[in-house]
Amino acid sequence: MDPRNVxxxxxxxxxxxxxxxxxxxxxxxxxxxxxxxxxxxxxxQELTEVFERAWILVGHVTxxxxxxxxxxxxxxxxxxxxxxxxxxxxxxxxxxxxHRASTILExxxxxxxxxxxxxxxxxxxxxxxxAAAPSGQGFACLDRDRVALPRFRVDVAGGxxxxxxxxDQMSLAxxxxxxxxxxxxxxxxxxxxxxxxxxxxxxxxxxxxxxVLADNYLExxxxxxxxxxxxxxxxxxxxxxxxxxxxxxxxxxxxTRPSRDPREREYQSLIRRMPGMPEEFEGWMGHVCIxxxxxxxxxxxxxxxxxxxxxxxxxxxATTMTMVHPEEDDQARxxxxxxxxxxxxxxxxxxxxxxxxxxxxxxxxxxxxILNDEQEFSVIRFQRRLxxxxxxxxxxxxxxxxxxxxxxx
Amino acid sequence: MPHPDAWLFLPPExxxxxxxxxxxxxxxxxxxxxxxxxxxxxxxxxxxxEGDAERWRSFLREATEMVAEYAGDDADARRVxxxxxxxxxxxxxxxxxxxxxxxxxxQDLARAGATPPxxxxx
Numbered sequence: 216m217d218p219r220n221v222x223x224x225x226x227x228x229x230x231x232x233x234x235x236x237x238x239x240x241x242x243x244x245x246x247x248x249x250x251x252x253x254x255x256x257x258x259x260q261e262l263t264e265v266f267e268r269a270w271i272l273v274g275h276v277t278x279x280x281x282x283x284x285x286x287x288x289x290x291x292x293x294x295x296x297x298x299x300x301x302x303x304x305x306x307x308x309x310x311x312x313x314h315r316a317s318t319i320l321e322x323x324x325x326x327x328x329x330x331x332x333x334x335x336x337x338x339x340x341x342x343x344x345x346a347a348a349p350s351g352q353g354f355a356c357l358d359r360d361r362v363a364l365p366r367f368r369v370d371v372a373g374g375x376x377x378x379x380x381x382x383d384q385m386s387l388a389x390x391x392x393x394x395x396x397x398x399x400x401x402x403x404x405x406x407x408x409x410x411x412x413x414x415x416x417x418x419x420x421x422x423x424x425x426x427v428l429a430d431n432y433l434e435x436x437x438x439x440x441x442x443x444x445x446x447x448x449x450x451x452x453x454x455x456x457x458x459x460x461x462x463x464x465x466x467x468x469x470x471t472r473p474s475r476d477p478r479e480r481e482y483q484s485l486i487r488r489m490p491g492m493p494e495e496f497e498g499w500m501g502h503v504c505i506x507x508x509x510x511x512x513x514x515x516x517x518x519x520x521x522x523x524x525x526x527x528x529x530x531x532x533a534t535t536m537t538m539v540h541p542e543e544d545d546q547a548r549x550x551x552x553x554x555x556x557x558x559x560x561x562x563x564x565x566x567x568x569x570x571x572x573x574x575x576x577x578x579x580x581x582x583x584x585i586l587n588d589e590q591e592f593s594v595i596r597f598q599r600r601l602x603x604x605x606x607x608x609x610x611x612x613x614x615x616x617x618x619x620x621x622x623x624x
Numbered sequence: 625m626p627h628p629d630a631w632l633f634l635p636p637e638x639x640x641x642x643x644x645x646x647x648x649x650x651x652x653x654x655x656x657x658x659x660x661x662x663x664x665x666x667x668x669x670x671x672x673x674e675g676d677a678e679r680w681r682s683f684l685r686e687a688t689e690m691v692a693e694y695a696g697d698d699a700d701a702r703r704v705x706x707x708x709x710x711x712x713x714x715x716x717x718x719x720x721x722x723x724x725x726x727x728x729x730x731q732d733l734a735r736a737g738a739t740p741p742x743x744x745x746x
Contacts (some may be wrong), residue, residue, distance in 0.1 A: 350640075
């Protein structure tokens, strides 16, 4: 990619304070009906039509540099693995053994020259072909040439590796739109995955429908109400960004005046750009939202990805991956640790909110709300995509409207 | 690194079938089938109880030699043995990297009638 084009793309944000102020449609935009957060039929559609058709983040290129290096993830209901082959190719395939359906690899790491299922030791080549099965003489008819792990699409953007189960889905670059050049611009490929205690990911389980958490991440309308730390650290009103129908990036300037809070003040004193990060990012914090539920926090000192995975109708797992400069110095490490501490508080505030929302959307008296076109426009766009992909939402909205008209003629 | 005991998924089929099959080959050379079978069963059990992946691989190479050198008429026993042993080499890659001698052994097994999947042919 021509870096001059990247700079031009990033320097021409479509989302600015001025453009937001002019975003005043004549008809109010309503949120999804409350029942959309508890409906089991819709949940099944979401798995098949959203998660199993989207490009899902699975890892960072530095985790897949050598033959046998692998990462694993769930794409909807499908456990997948991405592995670097002996020929240097990256391949995505099902992580489910064709014998009795155990997952084969877990987490991230490097396998030997083959992948062995831990249940009965069915053994696969790195291209997914079955190499051998123990007690092979005991199978009446096992044609190993016809047994292979189903393959999926894999692609890389800005150093991040994505997998897609849908052969007809648009390309990763098309789906990312302006986010692709933005990731390149940030030089994410030059970072490495932080592994505290050897683990490349950490997970947290929530007892809410995944959309409650996604909606919350997508808007900053609640920030001044719920997150005093963020209000003191960044100047939300001067956010800039760009988006297409699926993905968006934004960045918000740090405030330059010191906070009254000692921990926040210490953090402010440590903010400094990592080597390789563009000069224009000096003094900014960034966010990236990649359809459907990959979110990124772009700090000058490190980058976190936060990915939501529905694990049930009312349960969601969030997986975090942290990327740091390969030669992170003490100042950057301290800034990262402090931000982590601050984020624990911020996350606690979000958990409090989303718990309340999950209770609220189940209330018989609640149908749907009106969204703020200026500060909830990402939620509006996100829910518009859901409405387009999921016919069940229209059915639920019709039901909710009918109930409302009966209740209040 | 795999757990030191990770290789123990390998022996069951060999322990169950190979002693009798090798004994059939030995019979063609005038050996005592019962004695060969008894000795092999004892040896495999000893490997299971006291051995490791490397010693198992040495045993596989030895057994391969016996298959490769066999010049009798029991083609069925030879072919089945070759397939079992070749599978062992393919499976063993989950715990050890194959060496030149192992690849040579696989070629001998292919000549003896082993039928590995296309993707794994030596």
